Amino acid sequence: MNETLKLGLVLLLVCAISGGVLAVSNSITAPIIAEIEKEGSMGAFGEFFPEADDMVAVDEALLADIMSNNSFIKEIYEVKKGEEIIGYAFKTVSNGYGGDIVAVSGFNMDGTIAGIKVVEHGETPNLGGKIEEEPFRGSFTGKNSANELVPSEAPSADNEVLLISGATVSTKGVLAGINGAREAFVDNFLN
Amino acid sequence: MNLFKIFKNGIFNENPVLVQLVGLCSVLAISNNAKNSLGMGLSVIFVLVCSNFVVSLIRKFTPDKIRIPIFIVVVATFVTMVEMFMKAFLQPLYQALGIFLPLIVVNCIILARAESFAYTHNPLESIVDGLGMGLGYTLTITILAIVRELIGAGTFFGIPLFGENFKPAAVFVAPPGAFILLAIFIALFKIISKKKATD
Numbered sequence: 001m002n003e004t005l006k007l008g009l010v011l012l013l014v015c016a017i018s019g020g021v022l023a024v025s026n027s028i029t030a031p032i033i034a035e036i037e038k039e040g041s042m043g044a045f046g047e048f049f050p051e052a053d054d055m056v057a058v059d060e061a062l063l064a065d066i067m068s069n070n071s072f073i074k075e076i077y078e079v080k081k082g083e084e085i086i087g088y089a090f091k092t093v094s095n096g097y098g099g100d101i102v103a104v105s106g107f108n109m110d111g112t113i114a115g116i117k118v119v120e121h122g123e124t125p126n127l128g129g130k131i132e133e134e135p136f137r138g139s140f141t142g143k144n145s146a147n148e149l150v151p152s153e154a155p156s157a158d159n160e161v162l163l164i165s166g167a168t169v170s171t172k173g174v175l176a177g178i179n180g181a182r183e184a185f186v187d188n189f190l191n
Numbered sequence: 192m193n194l195f196k197i198f199k200n201g202i203f204n205e206n207p208v209l210v211q212l213v214g215l216c217s218v219l220a221i222s223n224n225a226k227n228s229l230g231m232g233l234s235v236i237f238v239l240v241c242s243n244f245v246v247s248l249i250r251k252f253t254p255d256k257i258r259i260p261i262f263i264v265v266v267a268t269f270v271t272m273v274e275m276f277m278k279a280f281l282q283p284l285y286q287a288l289g290i291f292l293p294l295i296v297v298n299c300i301i302l303a304r305a306e307s308f309a310y311t312h313n314p315l316e317s318i319v320d321g322l323g324m325g326l327g328y329t330l331t332i333t334i335l336a337i338v339r340e341l342i343g344a345g346t347f348f349g350i351p352l353f354g355e356n357f358k359p360a361a362v363f364v365a366p367p368g369a370f371i372l373l374a375i376f377i378a379l380f381k382i383i384s385k386k387k388a389t390d
Contacts (some may be wrong), residue, residue: 004259013247014261018268025272029279036282124224126344127363 031033045079045089048106048114055089063188066188072180079106087114088189093176097169098122101131103177107145107185116178121170128170135163136171145182145190149175194319203321208331208373209380213299217291220370227349228336230284231291231361232329234277238269239301239328240321241276246309247317253310262305263296270295300328331376339363 045055055077057063067073075091089106099122106114118131130136139155139162151163151171164171207213213234221231234302245265246253252290274292276283285292295301298382309317342362345353362368 007254010252010254011257011260011264014264018264019267021270022275025275029275032279033275036279124361125364126359 001139037056045077045104045106047117048089049079049081049087051081052079052086053082058088060136062188065122066068066184068185070180072177073184074102076184085109088185090181090184092177092181094173096121096123096131097128097167098124101170101173101177105140105178105181107182109190111145111186111190113140113143113145113182116174118174121165123170127169128164130164130167131170131174136164136174140178145186149179149182151175194316197316197319198323200364201325202321202327202330203384205324206327206331206365207300207324208328208379210384211300211303211375212377213303214328215373217294217298218328218335219366221288221291222336222369223339223343223364224287225333225336225340227284227287228332229329230281231288232325232332234273234288234292235295235298235300235328236322236325237273238266238295239304239316239325241269242301243304243309243317244314244319246305247312248313250310258310259302259306262302262310265303266301268295300324309349335369335372339368343368364378 001049011140014073019127023031023101045050047074048070058076058078063073063076066076072094073090074091078085079087079089087106087108091102091104094101094103100120100191101123102120103116103118105173108114116137118137121128121131124133139160140149143149143161144158147159149159151168153163161175162171201207205211208215208218217231223227242262243266246262249261273295274285277288277292287308304320308320312320339346340348341352342360343365344361345351345357345359360368363372
């Protein structure tokens with residue numbers, strides 16, 4: 001009994017020291033981590049709307065209504081500069097080659113696409129994984145949102161975006177989500 | 192024991208990945224990208240050196256019966272510290288390493304060195320052993336990653352080398368490529384060390 005007690009106490013002491021060291025590390029890093037995480041959630045959209053100063057989630061009833069006939073949409077935000085709405089931002093989930101593709105997209109009030117970004121996916125590195133990269137993402141920026149976007153090996157028309165060679169399924173997966181956002185934007189918010 | 196010999200031991204004679212074949216899980220997973228491999232390697236070196244040092248420092252007071260839980264607490268403390276600081280200051284690397292960072296806690300290299308070396312050697316020797324073993328791990332995983340990235344993606348630390356028309360063999364950055372190349376590495380290492388032994 002005596003020995004068990006002693007072993008327990010030694011282990012307690014070691015754990016207490018460990019806890020103390022970690023508490024100090026945590027107090028140093030926690031505020032920095034909190035800041036980074038806050039930037040991260042806003043960050044993906046912030047890139048599309050550099051002049052924006054606020055983002056507000058749209059009315060829940062409206063969101064539920066849009067979601068009921070558009071299965072890709074998960075979140076919608078009004079992007080504001082002062083009191084003026086300068087665009088809308090969407091978070092969509094669509095099917096890729098290796099599971100869900102989570103993408104965010106922004107639309108300007110003049111009907112052009114402000115930008116898209118794939119934030120989570122399970123595509124094959126260096127094939128479908130290229131949906132993360134600039135040549136693909138960039139092919140959306142500035143395109144008109146009025147017409148359905150279609151993939152093309154050499155995009156030139158106003159509704160064509162880059163088809164990544166060897167990754168048709170991944171390309172089309174992202175496109176499905178972005179087209180869903182585009183449709184919701186044109187139908188509900190663009191006047 | 193000669194300090195230099197201890198150091199060299201971790202890199203060559205008892206290279207953790209190529210000879211002892213421990214910690215392979217993270218080696219196979221992370222080595223598709225040279226930058227992340229280097230980051231992972233450096234994290235392992237840090238944890239290994241610190242845990243070896245502390246385990247060796249408290250070895251006289253550590254009751255034999257509960258040494259393993261104590262080792263794990265020590266290792267977990269350092270891993271958690273690395274995790275916190277990396278999350279705060281090296282966010283992209285933190286996200287790239289994902290689950291493999293916290294898994295350093297159960298990486299057999301670290302526990303094995305605590306048990307088989309640090310527990311029976313003085314602090315200085317233990318630090319040198321940690322450095323050697325950690326460097327052996329880091330070198331192996333980084334070289335493996337450089338080769339995989341070069342063949343599989345045509346890039347070197349993320350910089351494209353061969354221009355637009357290069358068609359990389361993507362299988363090498365996919366999981367099967369890791370197994371194939373690691374096997375080739377182990378075979379080559381064996382040939383070289385055998386030759387050295389007979390010389």
